[in-house]
Amino acid sequence: MTATGSTITLHGRGLVGGVAEGEALVTRDSISGWGGIEPTGGRIIESRHELAGQSFRDRILVFPGAKGSSGWSGMFHMSRLAGSAPKAMIFNYMNTKIALGVVVTRVPAVTDLDQDPLDVIETGDWVCVDADNGLVVVTRGGRPQTGAVPRQRLDGGKP
Amino acid sequence: MRLTDDERRMRDGEQGEAVQAAMDLLIRYGEVLGAERLVETDNVCGANIFGPRQMQLCGHAGPDAVFSEFSLDSPKPVEITPMRAQSYQLIGPMDTQHWQVQGLSQEAHDAIEESESYSARHGIHLMNTCTPYQVGNVPVKGEHCAWMESSAVVYVNSVLGARTNVEGRESAAAAMLTGRIPYWGYHLAENRFGSHLVEVAEPVRSSLDWGLLGYYVGELVQEGVPVLDGITEVPNLVKLKHFGAAAASSGGVEMYHIPGTTVEARSVEEAFGPRRPVQTLRYGERERRQTYEQLNHTARDTDVDLVMIGCPHATLSQIRDVCRLVQGRKVHADSALWVFTPRAIRQVAEQNGYAQILRDAGALLMSDTCPAIGQFLPKGTRVIATDSAKQVHYLPAIMKVQGWFGSTTECVESALTGRWQGELR
Structure with missing residues (x-):
């Protein structure tokens, strides 16, 4: 495991553009939208989910993908309008629920990363998502002391 | 994504702002999926009924604004034109007869009733059920559909051989307006073969048995296409309704095969086609009991x-x-x-x-x-x-x-x- 403050860059496919940074909330359980989240507070409510009771509001949600009811997009759409959406989404498995979900949530989203984000990112890490360039920069152990992650890390070191 | 001339005209607004917003949503969605093109559909099941909550989140700007935001992901309110495809309302929030038993206020009742009549005026059939396939919308094998409702999708894909992914509110509404949906996933024959073999070693007879088996299978195969081997009694609509609904709740099953019973596989070999099982599961007495305990x-x-x-x-x-x-x-x-x-x-x-x-x-x-x-x-x-x-x-x-x-x-x-x-x- 890398030391606190060190950074790791992952490369993948940006789906919905934009840049966002924040604290990671990581789960190995897929997420249900309808019946799995409460959109007003952005809270996971599925009773057997490892994040049951926790909120993804203003955090970078890192998860395997979407499961369950077709109401997935509708619930995340509602969380955006209620101001409780995650800041960005990083996931592994594509399906129609997550595809439509990231489109209507309108936050930066990245998939197909070159390392498994569930192995690399831990809850509490500081994560910058640059979905325009398909980049994810992970800073171990929380927000870097000296402001934001250097810009060159976000655009892959290009000048 | 590759568009036909007709689709480009829709995108460019030649058929009005609602169709344009719908096509814009389908393009954004299709590109995230990685779809190469759209496919025509004339069988769409969606959920567009709104109540006071949606009205309030749209600043009480009227039904067109609510439809634009919640059904088309268009922050700009557009005038909604009649649906192009045959369109059906799925299960909704209110029983028009027993709404007071539900504890709905008069205000909520009136808003939902107005929303239903708005849908009807735009050509959406008010079926108001999660099981359109038992009240007149029975797609045939190979028919491209755009359905929401995971329990209905898994039923029509598997039992009837229709072709649909699990759509969401916004994509279904966009399909209603355009008659198009991304050609991806279960619309393509090669994605419909089995992925997991389930050896069923326990008798599966009652609806409860089928619900347990579905919940077990969904949890383990998640997004896979399970193939059930060892089913000794032919099920019926009720049992398969329970099986699919359970498998689509614990996991994300949208398609399964029961060789000899469901329409696309006469044998286990045909169910897998060119694929080989990524995993073989065995469902016995222990698995059945564990699933029962999970559910309780x-x-x-x-x-x-x-x-x-x-x-x-x-x-x-x-x-x-x-x-x-x-x-x-x-x-x-x-x-x-x-x-x-x-x-x-x-x-x-x-x-x-x-x-x-x-x-x-x-x-x-x-x-x-x-x-x-x-x-x-x-x-x-x-x-x-x-x-x-x-x-x-x-x-x-x-x-x-x-x-x-x-x-x-x-x-x-x-x-x-x-x-x-x-x-x-």
């Missing part, structure tokens, strides 16, 4: 406040079965028995006298909605019981109640006695 893990108290039958919406055969159990008896004073069915079937249940039998027993035959979708329960409900693995998966989470899962007979008995006495047999 929220339940502790045996005083049952509500019994819910009809998730997915009950067939006429299920209503008859409940009637035979309650005829000449009364639902316990501290309990309630609610049976949910499509509106069209409730009409037949009236004609047949089933509705009267239920009324005489103190039970309620409801339509158009369910406690999970409409988020309602009898006042003070702490414990529910249901014969649906799907409902017991969702309702405790949504409504913060305890949930028992058991056979239809056990559930109805618990409504008559007020006490849960179910056990795995």
Whole structure:
């Protein structure tokens, strides 16, 4: 495991553009939208989910993908309008629920990363998502002391 | 994504702003999926009914604004034109007959009623059920559809051979307006073959058995296409309805094969086609018991406040079965028995006298909605019981109640006695 403050860059496919940074909330359980989240507070409510009771509001949600009811997009759409959406989404498995979900949530989203984000990112890490360039920069152990992650890390070191 | 000339004209606004917004959404969605193109569809099932909550989030700007935001992801309100494709409303938030039992305010009732009439004016058929396939929308093998409702999608893909992914509110509404949906996933023949072999070593006979098997399979295969080997008794619509709904709740199953029964596989070999199973699962007595315990893990108290039958919406055969159990008896004073069915079937249940039998027993035959979708329960409900693995998966989470899962007979008995006495047999 890398030391606190060190950074790791992952490369993948940006789906919905934009840049966002924040604290990671990581789960190995897929997420249900309808019946799995409460959109007003952005809270996971599925009773057997490892994040049951926790909120993804203003955090970078890192998860395997979407499961369950077709109401997935509708619930995340509602969380955006209620101001409780995650800041960005990083996931592994594509399906129609997550595809439509990231489109209507309108936050930066990245998939197909070159390392498994569930192995690399831990809850509490500081994560910058640059979905325009398909980049994810992970800073171990929380927000870097000296402001934001250097810009060159976000655009892959290009000048 | 590659667009036809007709699709480009829709995108460029030649058919109006609503079609343009719909095409914009389909393009954004299709590109995230990695779809190469769209496919034509004339069979769309969606959910566009809105109530006071959506009205309020749109600043009470009127139904076109609510449809634009919630059904098309268009922050700019556009004038909604008639739906191009044959379009159907799925299960909604309100029983137009028993809305007061649901605890809806007059304001909520009026808003939902106005939303229904708005949908109807735009050419959306008000089926108001999660089971369109039992009331007249029965797609044929190979028909490209755009359906929401995971339990209905898995049914029409697997049992009937229709081709649809699980769509969402926004993509379904966009398909209604354009007659298009991304050509991706289960629209392509090569994605419809099996991925997991399930060796069923335990007899699967009752609806409860099928619900348990579905919940087990979904949890383990997640997004896979399970192939069931070892089914010795031919199931029926009710059993497959329970199986698919359960598998789509614990996991994300949108397609399965039961060789010899479902339409796209006469044999295990045909079910897998060119693929090989990524995993073989064995479903035996132990797996069955573990699944039963998982489904009952929220339940502790045996005083049952509500019994819910009809998730997915009950067939006429299920209503008859409940009637035979309650005829000449009364639902316990501290309990309630609610049976949910499509509106069209409730009409037949009236004609047949089933509705009267239920009324005489103190039970309620409801339509158009369910406690999970409409988020309602009898006042003070702490414990529910249901014969649906799907409902017991969702309702405790949504409504913060305890949930028992058991056979239809056990559930109805618990409504008559007020006490849960179910056990795995």
